[in-house]
Amino acid sequence: MDKFTKLTGIAAPMPLVNIDTDMIIPKQFLKTIKRTGLGVNLFDEMRFDREGNENPDFVLNKPAYRNAQILVAGDNFGCGSSREHAPWALLDFGIRCVISTSFADIFYNNCFKNGILPIALPQEDVDKLMDDAERGANAVVTVDLESQTITGPDGGSISFEVDEFKKHCLLNGLDDIGLTIENAASSIDAYEAKAGQERPWV
Known part of the structure; x- marks a missing residue:
């Protein structure tokens, strides 16, 4: 598993609430037991139409966010069934950090086991980061696990909490x-x- 120490990358805004694991990686893509190759199907039903064409309105299809490494999401991210394929798909796409007000417990723990840092913050902090993420290519955010801080494009800093054992494992x-x-x-x-x-x- 790759270490997570400090990540500087584009943050994509995804303000939807209750994004479940079936939305993250639909059930028809769960036949594999490999951790790689699922990124192309991440958010498949939102990213593509029935003919397989990209939905230009979906955030990760927009040019500014195609290489996003951070997701700023709505409440209760990763709810639904306890499929580990969900963090596999996120990681394979290039997402290393998800920020929300809350996460489903199993998804939250699976993230740490797969090299993804899930960060739970108060709504007002998520709102600030969501506003930062909406800047497109200028939505560059730095997540420092060692210092437990998130720095926005304007230099403002937000602190976050993380379990010491999980932090040790990621670092x-x-x-x-x-x-x-x-x-x-x-x-x-x-x-x-x-x-x-x-x-x-x-």
Whole structure:
């Protein structure tokens, strides 16, 4: 998993509330168990019409936001079914950070396990960032996980809270497998050595 330390990128405004996981990645694209290749189908039913043509009014199809790395979204982002394909699709598209007033718990935790930083902020702070994001190509925002700050295009700064353990994992690029490997040399090896001394016949 890639580390998340500091991200400077275009923020795209998506003020819709209750964006669920089926909107993020529709069910017909869930046949794969690979984490890559889903970005082309991110928000598929909003990005494309039935003939597969781009919807020019959808924010991520607009030239200024095609390379957005940050989403500023409405309340209750990631609700619905608990599909891990949702953060996979966001990450494969290039989204590394989602900012909202609230997230569905399972989606929130899945983000951290896949290298995405979800940030929950009060409505007034999200409103400020939404206004920044509506500046198009000038909507450059910096998210600094180490200092837990978001800096807007005008230099204004907003602080955010994040669980210390989840922060540690993102800063060091540790998913569940990475955590196991990190602990192997200490806890696991120590346990096995002790067990070998206490039960040499095993």
